[in-house]
Amino acid sequence: MKIGAIPQSLLEWVALKFEIAPRALLDTHAAMLLARTVMTGAELKIFDALAHGPRTADEVAAICRSDASATAILLEALAACGYLRFSDGRFALTRRSRWLLSDTPSSMRDKLLLQTVEWRWLETLEKFVRSGRPLDFHDTMTTDDRNLYHRGMRALAGIAGSEAARRVPVPRDATRMLDLGGSHGHFAAEICRRYPQLSAEVMDLPDAIEAAAPLLTAEGLGDRLVHRAGDAATADLGVEQYDLVLMSNLAHHFDAGQNGALAKRIARALKPGGVFVIQDAARSERPGETGQIAALLGLYFALQSRPGVRTWTVSEMAEWQRSAGLTVHRARRLRTAPGWVQQPATKA
Numbered sequence: 001m002k003i004g005a006i007p008q009s010l011l012e013w014v015a016l017k018f019e020i021a022p023r024a025l026l027d028t029h030a031a032m033l034l035a036r037t038v039m040t041g042a043e044l045k046i047f048d049a050l051a052h053g054p055r056t057a058d059e060v061a062a063i064c065r066s067d068a069s070a071t072a073i074l075l076e077a078l079a080a081c082g083y084l085r086f087s088d089g090r091f092a093l094t095r096r097s098r099w100l101l102s103d104t105p106s107s108m109r110d111k112l113l114l115q116t117v118e119w120r121w122l123e124t125l126e127k128f129v130r131s132g133r134p135l136d137f138h139d140t141m142t143t144d145d146r147n148l149y150h151r152g153m154r155a156l157a158g159i160a161g162s163e164a165a166r167r168v169p170v171p172r173d174a175t176r177m178l179d180l181g182g183s184h185g186h187f188a189a190e191i192c193r194r195y196p197q198l199s200a201e202v203m204d205l206p207d208a209i210e211a212a213a214p215l216l217t218a219e220g221l222g223d224r225l226v227h228r229a230g231d232a233a234t235a236d237l238g239v240e241q242y243d244l245v246l247m248s249n250l251a252h253h254f255d256a257g258q259n260g261a262l263a264k265r266i267a268r269a270l271k272p273g274g275v276f277v278i279q280d281a282a283r284s285e286r287p288g289e290t291g292q293i294a295a296l297l298g299l300y301f302a303l304q305s306r307p308g309v310r311t312w313t314v315s316e317m318a319e320w321q322r323s324a325g326l327t328v329h330r331a332r333r334l335r336t337a338p339g340w341v342q343q344p345a346t347k348a
Helices: 010-017 023-043 057-064 068-080 095-100 109-122 125-131 143-167 186-194 206-218 256-269 292-304 314-323
Strands: 084-087 090-093 176-180 199-204 225-229 242-248 270-281 340-346
Touching: 023 068, 023 095, 023 109, 057 068, 068 084, 068 090, 109 143, 109 292, 125 292, 143 186, 143 206, 143 340, 176 186, 176 256, 186 199, 186 225, 186 242, 199 206, 206 225, 242 256, 256 270, 256 314, 270 292, 270 314, 314 340
Parallel strands: 176 199, 176 242, 199 225, 242 270
Antiparallel strands: 084 090, 270 340
């Protein structure tokens, strides 16, 4: 998947095709305005105000307690960008805006609220590239930021959770699963729902568990889905304890040595026939070979954590598993999470 300028006329198509128009301006200024416009709509609950039917700009402003004139301009911008439609003096939701309603299972609103924090992080990108010193944001977030971070990650997981659970190769008669760095536990919850005999432990750092505990409880699986405090980088995972180990969105927080060592501990922790799945954004084998999103995320993740941290190629993920003595299987790309893969391996 790619993001960028979409021509709306033959003249615009020619200008973009032959690089006559300054694409960099569209990729930066226009994209920045679009992003902040949608984020503002979500933060002010503009979309919630329209959840029960079309309304005038004045009605929306009254519900959202915002300035009528400025709200009308915002609504016009959202309509121009396809998030609203306008008819007979009233604005209404489109299919695109359904993701931004607060009280729906597929709501992305918390992730958009988190992006106001991420926006501040991205302001330091030039400094990171000059110095090579990342943010290490896990150690600098406020309590409010941390709570929002976990809610935002849960919102993202809600998009791909069902597909991820469907495609994970769960061993027959599996009863015990470990979700490493799973925070909210949604991926483990979706897998457990598909396999009623399965229960899961979600390992994460104590401060992450404190913030994510309400999200785990909201999954409604009771004792089948529990938190376990621990640092995946160093924790003793035991010997032949688990039928399935899922490591989702964690590899990009570790360097190559940490990931290799963790794969060996996971291999020991698997029962014979057990499965280890790395689920993460995958960097292309060669620059420019795959979609933009994975490459942009690679830069973003490198900014976030510690030196030596990055996104990894599928072959690198597979090599950690192979070096741990596991049988590597073909990676699976997730349709609902562009740029993400599942890299599975089994224990003989």
